[in-house]
Amino acid sequence: MSKPAIGFIGLGIMGRPMAGHMQAAGYPLTVVNFDPPLPENLLQAGAVVCQSNREVAEKSDIIIIMVPDTPDVEKVLFNEDGVANGLSAGKLVIDMSSISPNATVEFAQKINALGCDYLDAPVSGGEPKAISGELTIMVGGPEAAFERALPVFETMGTTITLIGERNGDGQVCKVANQIIVGCSVQAAAEALLFASKAGADPRKVHEALMGGAARSVILENHARRMLDRNFEQTFRVELQRKDLGLAVEACREMGMVLPNATTAWQLLNACEANGDLNADAISVLKVLERMANHTLEA
C-alpha cells in the first residue's frame, strides 16, 4: 500500500527536520514555494513544490501545519488561497503549531464542515528533539483520525498521546506543558542567581540540586546553559511569551487565575526591553541579573 501524500506548510527550524523525517520514512512530500528557504535536501529527495497553500491541500491526503501563532494558522487555513479552499472530503488536516485552544475548536469545526478531519497536535522538545525525531506530541481529535495519523507522528516523535477526542485538547496540554516549562526556567534562574549573589558557587549548587527533589529536565539542560552562559537559541523568548500568553488569555476566557504563570509571563516582557526577544528563553536570567545588579558567576 502506498503511503499517503503529505503536504507540509511551515518549514521553519522545527518544520524542516519534521518534514525531513516524514520524507525519509517514504511519505511523498508537498511543500509551498513561499516557505523560505526551501530546504535543498527536501527538494533533492523529490518534494513537490506548489504555488499556494490551496494547491498543497489539493495535492495531499494529509496536510500538516507548523507555523508560529494563532493568526498564522488562520491565514494558512482560511485565506483566499488557503488550505480550506483546496480540501475535498476525506482529507486530514493536522495543526502541529502551538496556538489558542479555543481558536482551535473554531478552526476544526470549519474544517469538519468540509467533510475533513482535524487534529491539533502541538509538540514539545524544541529543535534538538525535532532533529532527533524524539518530539513529544500531544493530540486532540477523533480517535480514528489519530490512528490514521499515528504512523506519521511516529516518524517525528517518541511520546505520542491522544489527550482527548475533543479538538483543542492537544493545545490545552501544550499550554499546560508551557506553564511548567516557563515557570521552571525562571525558578532555576532565580535559584542559581540567588545562590551566586549570596556568595555560593552556583555550579556546586546545581550539582547538589540535581541529586534531589529539584531535579528536572529544565534544571539539567536549561540551567546548565545558564551556567555556561550559552544563550544560543533553542527556543525563542518570543515563543515562550506567546505560549504563556495563551495560558493567560485562556484563563480570562475561563474565569480563572494562575498567579505563577502570570508572573513568569510578565517577566518575559522585560526580555524585550533587554533586546532579547529573539534570543533563547533562558535569557530571562539576564532580566533577573539586571534587577540584582549581579551576574551569575560560574
Add this chain to the structure above:
Amino acid sequence: MSKPAIGFIGLGIMGRPMAGHMQAAGYPLTVVNFDPPLPENLLQAGAVVCQSNREVAEKSDIIIIMVPDTPDVEKVLFNEDGVANGLSAGKLVIDMSSISPNATVEFAQKINALGCDYLDAPVSGGEPKAISGELTIMVGGPEAAFERALPVFETMGTTITLIGERNGDGQVCKVANQIIVGCSVQAAAEALLFASKAGADPRKVHEALMGGAARSVILENHARRMLDRNFEQTFRVELQRKDLGLAVEACREMGMVLPNATTAWQLLNACEANGDLNADAISVLKVLERMANHTLEA
C-alpha cells in the same frame, strides 16, 4: 577505632529516622529527655538520655541539630542550658535544620570562638528519603570538618555535597533548592488545574508531560499525589512557606528581587486561610481550586 559519640537534638519526623541510621551504623547516640516522644527503638538500642542540650554537648563528640526554624536553632545553641555552654574545644556542631543563611554565619562564629567547628548541613528529600537513608545533604563549612562528618552523613544520605567552605553555603543551597521545589509544585498545580478546567483529562495531560521537557521529580511525585487527591503530609505547607520566606528575607538583605519565588511564597499564605497550614505542601492546589471554583477532576 571507636566511633565518635553523637548527640542528636530534634527527634521530629525527620530527626527520628536520621538518628536511627547513625545508631544502626554503630555511633553511640545521646538524646535529650524533652525531645518528645523519645522513640522506643532508639532507647532500646542504648541511646543515652540527658536532661539538657548542654549535657548532650558535654557527653558527645559531634552534636547534630534538626529543628524547624532559625529561632529554634538559636535556643538550642545559646539558651542558658544550651549546647554552647556544654562545648569544649575540638567538638563539632552540625546544624541540619533549614534556617537563615545569615543567622548561620553568626551562629558559626560564636561556636568557632569556643574552639569548635561548625557545619551547616540542611537536607532535602523529606520524610521518605530520611527513612530510606537517601537524603540530599548540602554542606557549608571547613573541608576538614566536612571530612570528619562525612562518614556520619553517609549513614543518612546519598548525595552529599560540600557547597563551599564558608558557613552558610549549605543553607544558601537549601534555599535555592526550595525556590525550585516551591515554584515547581505550584507550576504543576497550575498546569493540571488549567487543563482540567479547560475540559481535558488531567491524567492524560500528566502522562504526556512526563514524556517531555516538563518532566521533573515534582511532576512525577507531587503532581501524582494531586491527581490522587492524596494530601497526606510529607512536607508541611508551614515549612515550605518558612523556606520561601528565608529566600524573600535573604533577598531583602542582599538587595535583590525574585518575582517567581515571591509569588509562590505569597500564595502559601492562602493555605493558612484554608486551614491547611499543617497539611502537605501540595495543598496549594486547593487554593487555586477555590479561586477557579473548579476541582481537579482526575
